[in-house]
Structure formats: structure tokens, C-alpha cells
Amino acid sequence: MDLTFTEAEESFRHDIRSWLQQHVPAKSLRSMDTADGFEQHRGWEKELHADRWSVVSWPEKYGGRDCTLIEWLIFEEEYYRSGAPGRVSANGVTLLGPTIFGFGTEEQKDRFLPKMASGDEIWAQGWSEPNAGSDLAGLKTKAVRDGDHFVVNGQKTWCSRGAFADWIFCIFRTDPEAQRHKGLTYFLVPADTPGMERNPVGRLDGEPGFAELFFEDASVHESMILGGEGQGWNVAMATASSERGLNLRSPGRFMAPAERAVELFQRMSEARDERVGGVDPTLRDQIIRNWMNAQAYRWFTFSTATRLMGGGHMGPEASLMKVFWSEMDVEIHATALRLAGAQGELMGDAPDAVDDGTWMDGYQFALSGPIYAGTNEIQRNIIAERVLGLPR
Amino acid sequence: MDLTFTEAEESFRHDIRSWLQQHVPAKSLRSMDTADGFEQHRGWEKELHADRWSVVSWPEKYGGRDCTLIEWLIFEEEYYRSGAPGRVSANGVTLLGPTIFGFGTEEQKDRFLPKMASGDEIWAQGWSEPNAGSDLAGLKTKAVRDGDHFVVNGQKTWCSRGAFADWIFCIFRTDPEAQRHKGLTYFLVPADTPGMERNPVGRLDGEPGFAELFFEDASVHESMILGGEGQGWNVAMATASSERGLNLRSPGRFMAPAERAVELFQRMSEARDERVGGVDPTLRDQIIRNWMNAQAYRWFTFSTATRLMGGGHMGPEASLMKVFWSEMDVEIHATALRLAGAQGELMGDAPDAVDDGTWMDGYQFALSGPIYAGTNEIQRNIIAERVLGLPR
Amino acid sequence: MQFAFTEDQLLFRDTVRDLLANECKPEAVRAAWLNPTGRVPGLWDKLVDMGVAALTAPEAAGGMGMNEVDLVLLQEEAGRAALPEVLIEHTAVALPLLAELGESAWLAKAAAGEVIVGVGVGSPYVLYADQADVLLLVHEDEVHAVPAADVTLTAQRSVDYSRRLFSVAWTPSDATLLAKGPAAQQAVVDACDRGALAAAAQCVGIAQTLIEVTVDYVGQREQFGKVVGSYQAVKHHIANALIATEFARPLAYVAAYAVANSTPHRGRDVSLAKAAASDAVDKAARMALQCHGAIGYTFEYDLHLWMKRGWALAASWGDASFHRDRIGRSLGI
């Protein structure tokens, strides 16, 4: 056991930290779920890519640095600590990317990965349907072969980043006779596909964080199938395990707000208006619990990363991580909002907003954590059944 | 709405408070789950009964005072506040008694109620079986008619007070052909019934709080049937609704320890050894929460009592109360134990035990609350299905 | 001890419920989010006509002369409907405060529904200050009634767009002084208690709606071949929210009784109510969102109208921690 970082790891940390210090924009970008904010964030992706920081864990030939899992975790710690912009490329880089590495043809890798890395092509996820959320096997949107194309009819929803993305990765039912998770196929779909319309849907914060997609005889070429016709379930599960596992949420994402909440507590304790009373001491305990949880998640992750680097596989214990980070994230932001008191409800543009309203924004975003990528209820079933072996 | 007590109610409170001040033993009785402690507690029941305080809500002819529900709640507040001994008669007075009032013949009322009130006959509950805990419909112990008697074979378990009780109220299967909750019959069984053996089982604290009962061709007379042959399920449900409702746990039971915990916090804050550090401020918040919950339970109960006195019925909302009081009770005691710190694990006879170890005793007792009388998981199902109408 | 409302009180509650069911549907609240006032056009006048708006003003001043026990059920209805109005500020707080301080000019106009009174106690922000004709503001141990023309407002946008909050810059003067000294200070404490009580009742109503809409939704929505509401985990989430709400509700009524009767422990009773109601609505909001899944997370779906009102009111007029601390002090710890 050696829990100190190697010289190489320390040097890597130093490099990304310095780069971020020089490049992170002083002023926050507009929300990536507005048209201009989306392009601002695309610009930031290009800036990262220019110095090969956009996909550090990928091979060099696709724009990465071939770095180790540990280095990737270090990158993430530094990235979130620096307050750098959110990654508009995340659906592509962390969800689709690993799936293409696993299932894509060489042509597909060469076609899609470099532009994904460079920010030239931003991806959205198009899986859920109005009656199939966590239950992917209930998907109904059909893709029927017609020569070398497929004709798609149906509807997708909760397509995050879908309003402005360039490409969407979707799962369609190519064999309507097959039941449940058979007969599904994974497709890569250009956003300008004729016959596909997209309709922005507002998230809690009112920005069009999602889109609904309507397919009416939309045509997608067979070369856009990832992993083979009828293999959609297997390919999707591989993506889902990325989603639920290490790739989805690195500890750096939670260490940063947990530490900022400690600072907020310090500031509030000093600045508190005496008429309103001191800062509630029970909030201190909760701030500490949240900070502890971020540390626990960090070390659990380093332990898992060591195992994976030694040839291990990510199993159903990924569900432990998903439940843990998503509930921790809600709690970190809820605590900060309680600290903010009457200011907690203020939006970022309110003059009195604490930390530019980032806690309320973050809270609303965090609330989606226990829902998406398989609700936490489903994750707990998985833990009970597949980790502990309880009967279905 | 009038939330002040009437003069009659205040006078009633004054009477019982004065009586308790004069009669509550200065030294705690031995545990009622030891042989001599049981008899000490029986003696206390006789003392209560001598001044008509043992069954205040019952009619005068059976030893009661015909008092209102509100007065009964006042009695309970004063009783628990005074630190009076636990009621060894509780299974009889609060569970079986109301059932006899509801389903008993006049002969049964005259035969059983006065001796139940006087402490001459202490009752235990014999419902659960090794494979039927919360699931009463799974009961297997058989009672087969043979003339004017029934021949009983089978086993009961978790029979609380069963080690020393004089009588036991049981449910047996009288129609072995009938499925689930049909074909059950409610019996009143003398503890000295030939063919019945009892085997004490220790609770968490090691005292024989339960008994297992083994029936081998035990004979019970048909006059001991309560509510009619084959009616056991209906009669049991009436008892269970007493159990789950007002009769099971009065607010006074929780107000008293919640207030004692406030006093404990005051004492600990003053006495705390400086080397060990001050009292954790988060415990103060929890102490306050517990006290609040006891108040909430109190007012919920007064509101319910007003409704019942106006002719209303106790419905499935009794499950709300059972979940609430049982979890509050655990939390009250768990908080006090945390306050006690390293002294928390000490038993009552340890010289350093805080409050004679009553918090650890109470904690262990409280832990049974979310389990018995229908686990809290089952109560939450009932709330969802019968209060809110969610599908089974 | 008679813990029940009168037939009249329940009838009035039903009448208001019917009005709001018609006039304050979710689409009306949603429209208020985006209109210039944040309120439902014309609805306040109807509440004035029904006597709700000036319920708490003395009859001598032209009000209904009713008290907090009468009002608490109506605040609960306001919460159920997510009513975007000044029913806390104007009705529950301002009118009794003016009466307690012996003010009569503004009170008469307010009771008649001619003016709206904003209040700057218990919070750094004044809700709907832009629409108030006069603001009750505190400076040291003084209470002032400041005409709208004499204040400068800065909008502070809330996550609940219908809550038009403002910080207020103003200069105390003898012309605006209503009262000062211990009596004024006590009046401010009482005003905060009335605000917290009203907010608690609204929180209970909001929590109830959150539970009801969730029960409806999960009773229809299917996943994995089963109705979502038949899953035990979903049932237990909702049951937990219901328990919190049902045990908070009587505390709101007790607090109303205590305030209406000026009992010695009214402050503590109000704190009990507000702490429990804040926690209940927070729990109900978390539960409702989780049980709805992604649809609950969208702006187009109604759920967030109650959820955000719940967040805002849970934190207003003292959050749960503030009130628990106050209870602790009253218990000597």
C-alpha cells in the first residue's frame, strides 16, 4: 500500500494545475443550456483540446495523453478545484467515448473520436422515452431496415444537451417482434437528420437542459450502428456501467463543492448579522459530514482505480458509488442553502445571491442525480440482488 | 377549538398527581421479567387498583372510573412523568381488555375483567409462531374440537410476559382446511393448562421477557373462546387496532423520557469533564427534535381523541402513530446514550452508570417498537395502501 | 380540551378551497411566474370580497375580527394551491401588527382592501414590495409605516419566480414612526410569530399537495411492467412524507390557538409548528421529485411550482434550525 503520489503523478498534477490557473475564464460562462452558452462551452472544449487536456485518458492518436486512471482522477480533482467550466462534451467523452472504444469499428473510431475530443461535435444522449425511463427494455421507438438505411419512427425524451447538440446516440427497436431487451440496436444519429425534430424542454431551472426528439420516417444509415444490429442492450449496458462507475462522477466533482462549503461556513460565521443570530452549529456538523463523505468517496475511488489498473473489472458495486455520490451531492448543496438562510432562494442574478447563486443551481442539478442513470431505488435493488445475492 | 383543559380535567390531573406523589416507590422495582420482580409489579397493580387507578377508562363496575379519553391521556402523562413502575398488566388492560369489551359475553366480562383490573390475573399475548410473526394469517397451531373442549397442538413464541403470566390470549387454527385468515379462533388460555409447557426466552437484556409455549394435546374449554369459533381474525384485528392505536402508546410515555433527556443534557453540559471536551452541540439539536416529536405526538393524539369522542373511528391512520412513536422512542434513547458517551454502554449496576442505566434498558426496549405489533415496514405498506390508496 | 374546528370554520375553508380550485389552478400560478406582478390578476380582489384578505382586522376597523384559528385553515389552502399572494404578509402579519400598535388610518384602508401593506420583519426581503402601498419596517427598537414613495427597492429574484422579493432602502423619520421601545419590540416578535405560523400552515398545505400529486402520478405510471406506486420503496417514501406532514399539521393548529389566545408559550408553539412544517415540506418535495423521476425535473410539469414554493417558505420566517434553537432556549438548553 502506497498512498502517496508518484513523482510522475505529482508532475502531472502540477502541469494541469498551472494550465488551469492560466486558462480558466475569470467570468463564468453562460449556462451551457442556452444557445450562446452552449457555443461558449464549445469554445472552452476547443481550448482544452488545443493543449491536449480534453480527453486525458484517451490514446494520443485521438487527442489524449494515454494517462492512467490515477492521473485521470488527479486531473478531475484539479479541474473541479479550479472552478473551470462544466464539460458540455461530457455525454460524448465520458459515456459514448468509452462505448466506441469498446464496440466501434476502426472507421467509427477515426470518424467520431477526434471530433468528440476537439469539441467540433458535441453529443447528446437519446435513450429515454415517455414510458421508458429507468426501464430501457420498455423502449418502443422503431427503426426498420430499408436497404442500407433504417427508417425511424417514435419519440425520445429527457435527452440531455439535446437542444443544441450536433449528434445524438440513441437506442431503437430494430426487431419489433423481440421482447424486452432483445431486438434493440444502438445508433449514432446526426442532429440534422431529416425527419427528426427536436423540442427543447426546460429543466427545474427553466433552461432547456433536455430535448424531446420526434422521429417521423427519419432515415439513419446502417454505418451509424454501434456494436451490431440487435446488440443494443449489450452496448447500452456497457455505457450504463460507465455511467454508474468511475467515469460518471469523479471524486473531484464533490471534493470541490464540499471544500467550498467549508469556506462558506467560515465566511458566514464571520459575517453573520448579529440580529439574525449566529450560524447554526448543527450545520457545522453537516458541513463536516459532507466533507468526510467526499473524502470517503475519493478513497473508495482510488481503491477501485488500483483494482481496475491491476486488471480488475467494475461490477455491480458501481451501484454503491452511484447511490453514494448522488445523495452526497444533494446533501452538500442542501447544506449550503441552509447556511445561506433567507438568501438561499435567490437566483444568481439577485444582488444578494450567495456565491452567485451557484448553490441553488447546483442543488437543482444535484437533485437529478438520484433519478438519472437508473434511479437510486433501482441501484439499491441491484446492490441487494447482485452484490449481496438476495432473491429478486 | 379549545386547547385548555376543563376544570374537571385539571382536577383529575391534580388527583392522580397527588396520589402518585404519595405512592410511587422511591426505589425502582426489580425487572418485571424476573420472578420476584413480576410479583413486585403485581403488588403495584394491586395498589393502583385499591384506589381505582389501575383501569381509569373502564366502567366503574369493573374497577374503573369511566373517565374520558382525554382524562386517560392526562392519567398517562402524569403516570409516566412520576416515574411510576411499568405496567405488568399492560397486555391485559390495554390489549385484551378492549377486545373483551367488544367481543366478550357478559359472563366473560364478569369473569375476566375485574381480576385483570386488580392484578390478580396477569395476561400474556400468545400469537406469534416461529414462522408467523407479523403475518398472523400464517398461523399453524391447531385446536381441534373434541366435545366441549378443543385439543391444541403446536407452538407459540415471542410471548411477552409469558414466563410468569397467569393467563395467555392465543389464536389457534380451528379449521385446518381454511386458508390464511379464515378458520382462526381466539382463545383465553390458563397458564396452568395441562399439555402446555412454557420455556422462557431472554430478551436483548438477558431477562426472560418472552416465553415459547409448546402445546401437546392441551385441552381448552369452549367457553374460553372469545368472539365465536372461526372469528379469530376479526377479533384479533380489533385487538391489533388497539395495539396500533391510541391504547398502545400514550404520549405521556414519550414526553417523560424526552423531558428527562433535556434534563440530562443540562446536567451533562454542566458536569462535563473538560479533558473530554464539551457536550456536542449537535446532540442539543437532536434532544430538541425528540422533545418536539413528543409534543407533536401529544397533539396528534389529542386531536384524534377529540375525533373519537365525537363518534369517529380509528382507521388505518393508527399506522401513522405506530411508526411515529416507535421511531421517536428509539431516537430519544439513542440520543441519551450518545450524550452518556463512554458511560452509555454501562449496565444499571455499574457505579458510573448514568441514570441507573435506564437509558440503555430503555433503548433495548425501544428497539422492539419498530418490530412488534406489525413491523414498521408493514405499517408503511398500510399507510401507502389504505390511507393513500396506492395499489397493493 | 376540544381539539377540533367549528362547522363554520370548516365551511369557510371549503369555500376558499373551491375558489382557489377554480381561480388558482397550476396554469394560473405558472402564468403568474411570468407576468409583471407575480400574482394572479383579479384574485386578490375576490379574496378581499370574501373577507379573507382582512380576516384578521378588527371589526371596528372594517375587518372580520377573526383570529388565527380561523385563518390557519385558509393558509393551508393557500399552500395547497401554491397561491401567489400577500396572505402571509398583509393578512397574517400586517393587519394584526397595525392593530397591536394602535394604528388606524392604514389599517382601515388595508381592511377595506384599498391598500396592500408590505412587511419587512423576519426577513431581509419584502415580498411584493413593488405592489405595496405602505411598508412596515423596523429600525432598532422602532416600527415605521413608510409610504411606498419613500422607499427604494432592489429586486432580488427568487427561484420561485412568483415571489417578487425586494431589498428596501429607506430613511427612518418621525413622520413614519409608529411605535418604539419595548412595546414595539414585542409587537415585532408577535409579528414574526404570526408570519412563521402562517408560513407553517402554508408549508403543510404545500406538502399535502406534493403528496397528492405524487400519489396520482405513481398510481398511473408504469415501469418494468408494474405500476410505479406498487413498488414498496416508492410506497415507503410517500408514507414517510405523509407521516411528517400529518404530525406537523396539528402543531400548526396548536400554534394558531396559542397566538389567537396570546398564551405564554405562544412563541414556542409557533416554533414547534414552523420547524415541523419546514421539515415536512422539504421531505415531501424530495420525495415527490424522486418518485416522479425525470418528468418532475422539468419546468413544463407543474410539480416544481409547489416544490420551489416549499423550499422558499421552509427557509422563510425562520428555518427549521432557527426555530429548533429557539425551542431549545425556551427549554433552558
Added chain:
Amino acid sequence: MQFAFTEDQLLFRDTVRDLLANECKPEAVRAAWLNPTGRVPGLWDKLVDMGVAALTAPEAAGGMGMNEVDLVLLQEEAGRAALPEVLIEHTAVALPLLAELGESAWLAKAAAGEVIVGVGVGSPYVLYADQADVLLLVHEDEVHAVPAADVTLTAQRSVDYSRRLFSVAWTPSDATLLAKGPAAQQAVVDACDRGALAAAAQCVGIAQTLIEVTVDYVGQREQFGKVVGSYQAVKHHIANALIATEFARPLAYVAAYAVANSTPHRGRDVSLAKAAASDAVDKAARMALQCHGAIGYTFEYDLHLWMKRGWALAASWGDASFHRDRIGRSLGI
């Protein structure tokens, strides 16, 4: 960064696990509850023979010269088996404390398994003080090694009958003084950290057993015509306990590494481990009892052996609140 144990460490862990699986079955622990020592007769000698007892003593003193990273897995096993022994006090705390203070006479005997060293740091009570040959006790800024003959013991019975606790009356003297001043004080802090670390690891092991026995039980027990373990509420209770335990476990290993390497943040790392492990074992105990139902509530069933050990260890060597407070101070809040 290489967060993994060596093959040798895992092998040693497996050897100890096998020993305890044979020699420290629940019936042996139950017997220890009622015997005069509270310990399993003969078992300590076997642990001495295996090198476990003196694992942490320097090789020069006749020990194994191993460190907390080697020990932490064994403490976890001790927790899994609810081993009633002095593995925290003697092995994890006393031997390193004697070594740190440069004491050699007692250390050599302790390392050889000839004497048992009791410790009076981090708690008002000394576990198994009646069986210790010498007790390490603190007076102001001094550490003393006091022979058993020179102390007066008062038994303090624990809810875990195997934990024989005593308060100790004694008189400091030059003859017993080992060290004083800042170095002694630092040594006491280090000793408390080692005790908290060892207790944390045991708590993780206890929690794991509580989860395992519950999974076994609910996988077989039927109610309402279904295996209890197939109910979603039961599954989620167990899943929650598992999450708490699995995220506490790496923190125990990190703390072991920090103590073994005397890192600057070792105190905070220990507090992280102990706070998380205390909470995990409390949660696992509640879950286990609830999922077992009435049988778990009985003295005759084994569950309470782990449950009560868990309660006791969660509160010993600083409970979760104490350690969270310490973390807060290290974070400057």
C-alpha cells in the same frame, strides 16, 4: 498511488480469519460472556504464537516489527468474529506506546506474550484491567506504567458482558513514571489515534458480519408467503448498511497508512475512519435487528453479540460526533 494490500498481508489476514472461524465461533463468544475472564480460554496464547499479539512491537523487542497497515486487516477480522480480546488495548495501543516512550522492560515481556498491558487512555475505563499485569495510565502530562498490584479496580459492567471494564484508582509516583511533558502528551495523542484506528477497523468488521448474518436470515425466512429478503424495503435497508460499511472501510485503511507513516494529517485521517465506522456499525446494527424481527431481539440468538460489541466500540475511543468535531477543527471551522 497503489491502494492495495500485499499478498503477504492478505495471506496473514486469511490465516487469522481461519483461526477465529474455528476458535472464536459465536458459541465461544457467548461462553466468554459468562466466564470469569470475559475472554475465550486459550485463544490469546494462540494469537501470541501466531505473532498477532505482538505484531506491532519492534523486532528488537522480540515483536514482529510490523505496522498498522499489517494490523488493520486483522482488527477487521477481530470485529467480524466479535473476538473478546485485548487486541486493541495491548497490541494496537500499548506496545507502540511503550516503544514510542523508549520503555523496554515491559515491552519485551509484552512482546513475548508473558504479560498483558492495560491502557487507560482515551476512555475513563480500562478494558480487562483485572487481567493486565501492568497498566499504562495518564496523569496530567505524565504517562505511568503502574503494576497491577498498585491499582484498585472497580468493575463497571458493560451491556456487552464480555467487555470487562474497570475504573482504576491509583497514585502517581516517580517509580511508575515513564515520560512527561510534550513528548508524553504527543505519545498519548498517538496512542488514542491508534486505539481509534483499531476500533474503527473492528467496527467495519462487525458491520460486515451484521450484514452477512442478516442476508443469510432474510434469504430463508418467509412471511406473507414470500422470502423476507425479496421485499424491497428489506433489500434497501441492507443496501444502505452495506453502502455505509463499504465507504467506511477504505477510510480505515487510509488511516492505517497515515499512522504507520506518521503523516502530518494522521489524526484527521483517524477521525475520518472512526467517525465513518462508528456510524456504519450503528446503522448496520439497527438494520440487522429490524430485518430479523423478533428473533433478533432475543438473548439466545447470536445477533446481539455483534450488535452490542458494535454499540460499545462505536462509542469508545471517541464516538462519531467527537471525531467529526475534531475534523472540523482541523478544517478551521
